[in-house]
Amino acid sequence: MDNSLAASVAHLTKTYGTGDGIVTALDDVSVGIRRGEFTAIMGPSGSGKSTLMHIMAGLDAPTSGQAWIGDTEITGLNDKELTLLRRRKAGFIFQSFNLVPTLDVKANILLPFDLDNRAPDPHEMRRIQDLVDQLGLGRRLAHRPHELSGGQQQRVAIARALAAAPELIFADEPTGNLDSRTGREVLRILRESSAAGQSIAMVTHDPIAASYADRVLYLGDGRIVADKPRQTAEQISAHMLRTEQEAAA
């Protein structure tokens, strides 16, 4: 196992249904997410990008192939082992924020620790304090999610994902429900934390969001069709448009 990878998959295939109705979501995908990088997984709807993320995060099982988080192979683990793995090694940011509505901001941020039945150690406590200051949540700690704006809720979700410094953070269209200014802010926060060493994999179909990443993986029809270093939004849009035109031709 390559020590520079936060997660990787090898010969991953995922199919749904059987017989004539069979749908191939992922078709022999092999790729690694490099440690400390901000990786964007781009592709149109139905390209398999969400399925890839779900399998990498241990939320779904592949039909065949292998997947690792860090140096732990996750394919073949049972539900309990996968749950503990997600708890300790993965962080999640979702399109619709997904905070627990009955818990206040502080409890939402500390949720990964609480689920693990432990309190943050002093080092982690300092990191959480820094995150709260940096994300401007200091005066919101006692608020409930419904009292916050969308941007603030997403920042709480980011704090929750970053709090335990997991092996890898999975972000699923994190800007999808935000206005463009708030969205850019969220992307800047993600890029900064990746610059500070946090590995992040972000699934998106928004070229502007992908332009914040260090690396862009393009998916199409269940395969990786391109793997590029940082690109501008124009380059990404052009690439998407080109594949779309090729598919139509």
Added chain:
Amino acid sequence: MTFLRERGMGASILVAALSSAFGITLLAITAYIGFLSTSAFGDSGSVSIMLLVVSTVFIGIALYVGAIVTSNTFATIVAGRTRQIALMRLIGSTASAERRRVATQGLVVGAIGSAAGAILATAIAFGGSAVAGRLLGAPPYEDPVAAWMFVPVIVVILTTWLAAWTGSRRVLTVTPSEALGGSVARSREELARGRGKFAAAIVMGLLGILLLIGGVVAGLVTPLGLFIAFPGGILSFTAIVMAAPLIMPPVLRLVGRLFGGSTTARMAATNALRYPERSSRMAIGVVVGVTLVVMFGVASQTFVSVTLTGTGEEVADATGIQELLDVLSRVMMALVGFSAVIAGVGLVNLLTIGVVQRRTELGLLRALGLTTGQIRRMVMLEALHITLASTLLGLVLGVAYGWAGAQSLGGSGYGYRGLIVAPAVPWEPVVVIVAAMALLTLIASVAPTRLATRISPVEALAAE
């Protein structure tokens, strides 16, 4: 009729069936006892009339608890159907037409359940009177069921209809725009609109308490004190049931604190308070059952105790009273206990729908690393939260009412004046209640737990 497959409908049918079966069976038993006493003592019907009055009270309690459960169920169903109702409104349906539709479903559910209950009760009446006749060697009983015994069928249909109508109030607040847009923040169920709504309940409650105190004081002089305390008890207890959304949340909050500070415990504790009105009404159904059972037990035990203190040596006489009272209070407890069963159905339903409507949230927690074991514990705690709060409140109220009843009747003793004894709490009903509540907690958490642990995070998070 596809709506019958919707979650919650089955429970509403069950509640209607239980209520009507209970009503008819009780009336049939009343008629049979009347028949026995007529054939044995040539009684002209005064026993029958008295029994009929008592039965009507218990049927009333069961129907009332059933109506609370059904109304709650429909309120919960409507909350989960917001999107669909909004879509109908968007297309051009009026709010009142949508509400009528929900109420009509209540009518259908009530009719199906009530009819099923009637069939069951008829079977019980025929079988029961035949068996009892043989055991007692009583003369042949011609008509175990008569047309008038089926009055509960109609009443249950009407109360279910009415309950669906009251429960569907929220339909009126659904706006067509709720059908649009990605994730509309789920609007909170309308909270109690200030204390004004409960003004009547508060006045009734205070008046009831005054009468209770008056009854106990009068009871020190005359057994007629009971006639002052009795209406006081009815008034104050009705007030408590009416003001449930005001009274239950603090109790729930208090009990929730017992669960400790872990996140799963805190989440379980706050879930009951997420829709305070819904949980309060559901809990009050259980409170009614526990209170009445405890009340009958404490009343008879305390009455015996006050009589023993009064009579001193005439213990033999008191033992006779005790035996009679024991039988009476057991029968009462069993009859009231049936309402508690209906309340139990409501609790199971509340928890199950609660889990269904929290799919995304539970999926999120699974993604973040909540194990199925932790989910199981959380759902169990949620059930325990409501049963524990209801049991505690019911015990306190039952002891208070039972004591007041015994004191107002027996406080004057046999010629002795001004006897006040501490409430005597018989351990038997308390043990039964605690065991029944533990069982209810377990049963109530089985179905929702199975649902909750099956939620796959991918599915739940995708279905936004």
